[in-house]
Amino acid sequence: MTVRLYTDFDGPLVDVADRYYRVYLECCERVPSDTPKLPLSKSAFWELKRAQVPEREIAWRSGLQRPEQTAEFVRWRQTLVHSAPFLVYDRPWPAAIAALEKAAAAGIDLAIVTMRRHRELLPAVAGYGLGHLFQEDRRFCLADDYQKMGDTLDKPQLLRRAVTCLPPCTQAWMVGDTEADILAAQRNNIPIIAVTCGIRNETQLGLHHPEHIVRDLREAIALILKSAPS
Numbered sequence: 001m002t003v004r005l006y007t008d009f010d011g012p013l014v015d016v017a018d019r020y021y022r023v024y025l026e027c028c029e030r031v032p033s034d035t036p037k038l039p040l041s042k043s044a045f046w047e048l049k050r051a052q053v054p055e056r057e058i059a060w061r062s063g064l065q066r067p068e069q070t071a072e073f074v075r076w077r078q079t080l081v082h083s084a085p086f087l088v089y090d091r092p093w094p095a096a097i098a099a100l101e102k103a104a105a106a107g108i109d110l111a112i113v114t115m116r117r118h119r120e121l122l123p124a125v126a127g128y129g130l131g132h133l134f135q136e137d138r139r140f141c142l143a144d145d146y147q148k149m150g151d152t153l154d155k156p157q158l159l160r161r162a163v164t165c166l167p168p169c170t171q172a173w174m175v176g177d178t179e180a181d182i183l184a185a186q187r188n189n190i191p192i193i194a195v196t197c198g199i200r201n202e203t204q205l206g207l208h209h210p211e212h213i214v215r216d217l218r219e220a221i222a223l224i225l226k227s228a229p230s
Contacts, residue, residue: 152183173190
């Protein structure tokens with residue numbers, strides 16, 4: 001009997017808050033303004049992101065209140081947020097790696113399902129020393145030239161590819177931190193555990209009715225191990 005865990009990368013496994021905040025500050029800096037800018041503190045910014053406040057509203061609260069300013073802020077954010085100079089600010093959650101080690105030792109089959117592109121995922125897997133936990137055929141990401149349609153459209157298809165490519169399992173779980181992860185799991189008939197250590201808070205996650213909401217990957221894996229078939 002095989003238990004498989006499909007996990008998102010950013011959020012459950014990697015802390016992205018510093019990257020997102022540094023991109024935010026850079027966007028504020030790059031948008032011209034003849035009035036004082038009012039950059040948010042990291043905690044205030046991250047609270048807004050986790051509450052799913054739109055980028056234009058975040059720009060407006062930062063003193064960029066003309067329509068052309070908020071539009072330029074959004075364009076810069078889209079350009080920079082997954083760029084190499086800012087990806088270096090990500091950090092793996094130490095407790096998450098320890099939990100994955102425990103899961104692997106218990107025989108759980110581990111797979112990554114992430115909206116990162118190939119060029120963004122592979123250096124991170126190598127740099128964080130995760131290769132032994134996620135074999136090459138267990139890493140599902142976007143091709144470098146893939147034209148994104150949107151996370152809630154792309155993520156279910158990506159998870160479907162993972163389910164189709166991998167051998168059948170007795171029990172499967174998905175762990176993620178966004179509405180796209182929840183929707184992907186639901187459309188593929190996989191129970192989803194949402195974690196609040198990522199980019200959505202508990203209120204936003206609850207709107208999409210995951211099976212469970214826990215704090216982090218460590219708690220999610222503890223729940224999976226408890227419910228695994230004997």
